[in-house]
Amino acid sequence: MLIKTSSRGFDHPVPSEITSRETYQGRRELLRLMATGAAGAALAGWAGRQALAQTVPKPGKLATLAGGKSAVAGAVTMEKITDYKDATSYNNFYEFGTDKSDPAKNAGTLVTKPWSVAVEGLVKQPRSYTLEELLKLSPQEERIYRLRCVEGWSMVIPWVGYSLSELIKKVEPLGSAKFVEFITQADPKTMPFVGSRVLEWPYVEGLRMDEAMHPLALLSFGMYGEVLPNQSGAPVRMVLPWKYGFKSGKSIVKIRFTDKEPRTAWNKAAASEYGFYSNVNPQVDHPRWSQATERRIGEDGLFAKRRKTLMFNGYEAQVGQLYAGMDLKKFF
């Protein structure tokens, strides 16, 4: 097991050899050089990687390359990775305020250690997992997913984690379990906006069982080769790349298996605007704005073009089957 202490003060034990950001960048750069034929065989060694690591200035500047580390189809994209700085300073985490800049400013008070996640409800093996137990449950891998917010912005992030299905298999859901509910931390002492009336706390999300079992549904512990920073949902969050960002609950403390569709935080706040499914769908507009295009964070500027939003955020080949025959205007 590797204890990783970064300059930003995160020190969870991470068994999966989560690499330092520098090494991570070096690996990316090496892949890029190899792809362009510029890297000699000598660079392929550890020393070469270390040398490259010294020279790569910032994360996110490098092209994302095919042949990433994930074994899961659809978990790698060719798109440019969003700058770490942008991905961690433009966030939605209402427990720490409603401005995009609030979580980065305020989430320092979140206490992520010790942490445990209770798995309960309709399962044969209900139990509580410490974070350390969760980290050890399955090998982690890096997955480069787009995350698209319902508000019309998106990012491309190298997440670290494993498929939620690995945990689900361990706890053995009963046949009666049809949905999975994610309950997140709601501690008014460490989360300044818990208690505000903007949402009902705790923040709750939910998935249908087959959605939760889909290999793309990632239980995530890290990003950019490091443990998650607090504002991104430390120490454990979901990442559902084919759904609007709000389906990806942050700082999860409970996973409950039920036979009823969970009432989710945003659905409770505005049922006509945020349905249970919330699949990214350019053809179904939010009642107050279009979902046809999106703005990529970090690409701002006078001439930055909005991108076309893709059906299921570009993951249609992987997840389309889950919704075959459903009226997606009704089940939005």
Ligand SMILES: Nc1nc2c(c(=O)[nH]1)N[C@H]1C(S)=C(S)[C@@H](COP(=O)(O)O)O[C@H]1N2
């Ligand atoms: N606990 C919790 N999880 C949450 C939210 C929140 O307010 N509280 N916001 C959601 C929304 S609306 C989005 S778009 C994503 C944003 O994730 P990011 O800040 O890592 O980009 O987190 C989701 N998960």
Ligand SMILES: [Mo]
């Ligand atoms: Mo969002």
